[in-house]
Amino acid sequence: EPEVTQTPSHQVTQMGQEVILRCVPISNHLYFYWYRQILGQKVEFLVSFYNNEISEKSEIFDDQFSVERPDGSNFTLKIRSTKLEDSAMYFCASSWGTTGAYEQYFGPGTRLTVT
Amino acid sequence: DQQVKQNSPSLSVQEGRISILNCDYTNSMFDYFLWYKKYPAEGPTFLISISSIKDKNEDGRFTVFLNKSAKHLSLHIVPSQPGDSAVYFCAASASNTGNQFYFGTGTSLTVIP
Numbered sequence: 001e002p003e004v005t006q007t008p009s010h011q012v013t014q015m016g017q018e019v020i021l022r023c024v025p026i027s028n029h030l031y032f033y034w035y036r037q038i039l040g041q042k043v044e045f046l047v048s049f050y051n052n053e054i055s056e057k058s059e060i061f062d063d064q065f066s067v068e069r070p071d072g073s074n075f076t077l078k079i080r081s082t083k084l085e086d087s088a089m090y091f092c093a094s095s096w097g098t099t100g101a102y103e104q105y106f107g108p109g110t111r112l113t114v115t
Numbered sequence: 116d117q118q119v120k121q122n123s124p125s126l127s128v129q130e131g132r133i134s135i136l137n138c139d140y141t142n143s144m145f146d147y148f149l150w151y152k153k154y155p156a157e158g159p160t161f162l163i164s165i166s167s168i169k170d171k172n173e174d175g176r177f178t179v180f181l182n183k184s185a186k187h188l189s190l191h192i193v194p195s196q197p198g199d200s201a202v203y204f205c206a207a208s209a210s211n212t213g214n215q216f217y218f219g220t221g222t223s224l225t226v227i228p
Contacts, residue, residue: 004158035218042119043159043204043218056215091158103149104216106158 004107023092033093121219134192138205145207
């Protein structure tokens with residue numbers, strides 16, 4: 001069964017450093033997403049991406065964040081200057097269609113720890 | 116801005132009995148609802164969904180009920196099995212906001228053998 005993969009599984013970085021989280025969505029999916037979950041809290045939407053551009057983003061997704069699909073398979077989330085409060089699980093997801101009727105398939109997540 | 120709420124952080128049920136997980140929402144524009152299941156160290160996996168034109172959707176042991184007037188949905192698992200022990204998230208989306216899902220905080224279900 002096709003699945004979304006994410007690397008690394010755990011990333012530790014110092015405050016102020018840049019991090020890039022990587023995702024390989026399911027190959028025939030067209031829509032890509034990043035979510036995060038701070039420990040003990042809900043899963044929060046960050047951004048959706050379609051046709052090589054951002055289609056929606058939340059208030060969390062400020063100028064410190066950027067997304068890119070550098071080639072035909074990878075989808076990346078970059079945090080330019082990490083803060084302590086960026087520590088969370090980051091989930092990548094992908095879907096075939098755009099409306100809520102298309103389920104999103106999630107990767108296993110990357111645990112980001114900012115020290 | 117808690118548009119989707121799961122007020123029970125945890126639930127314990129005996130194996131073989133029914134598990135009922137509840138979810139409330141505030142945005143009347145939500146027209147599609149999903150339940151995701153999450154095991155530790157894994158991403159959420161899709162379980163079952165329902166659109167706002169229905170009030171019930173069943174898939175094997177899992178049934179989701181939607182009460183639009185009360186802005187409430189519930190997930191019934193019957194019979195519950197130990198392998199069902201996980202965190203369950205409900206999520207909702209509105210067609211006019213495209214593909215953004217709003218998640219609840221999750222309910223941790225423990226099925227006791």
